[in-house]
Amino acid sequence: MTPLLPEDYVVLGKVSSVYGVKGWVKVFSFTEPMDRILEYGNWTLKQGQDLIPIEVDMGRSHGKGMVAHFKGVDDREIAKRYSGADICVPRSRLPELSEGECYWYELEGLTVITTHDVILGTVDYVMSAGSGNDVLVIKGDAKSIDRRERLVPYIDQFVIEVDLGVGQVIVDWDPEF
Known part of the structure; x- marks a missing residue:
């Protein structure tokens, strides 16, 4: 083995x-x-x-x-x-997830793009903000609009789509925020 x-x-x-x-x-x-x-x-x-x-x-x-x-x-x-x-x-050893679910580690490294095609950076990690609220920690990089770190709540209102195959997360988020 x-x-x-x-x-x-x-x-x-x-x-x-x-x-x-x-x-x-x-x-x-x-x-x-x-x-x-x-x-x-x-x-x-x-x-x-x-x-x-x-x-x-x-x-x-x-x-x-x-x-x-x-x-x-x-x-x-x-x-x-x-x-x-x-x-x-x-x-x-991790349990299988239902369709449309993913583990936090699978989000790390994905490119984060707004609904207006603005690249914000990549998911550095996901953290719990308590009370079941998770937050994407996004690091700006050379391909992003700037090099700022952003915190985006991981809720349906802001995270529109996660595509592990393509390697991206689509968010409804104002780049100025």
């Missing part, structure tokens, strides 16, 4: 820091709901170019975030080694 490459993985969250003295870590989850990240069980941690397979044997919600424990990691200093690591799983 061919080993998976970094591009075969999708980032679901991040190990932010240690939690307590028994090897637990704080986790920032990108999944919705946030505790869905625990359903994947075995994660691959990405630190730089290193991919580290790790088994999550316990996890739970804690305050506004999550905490997790890795099998065999029972010491704070060992757990600290994983701080800052991206939490990844193979893309093949």
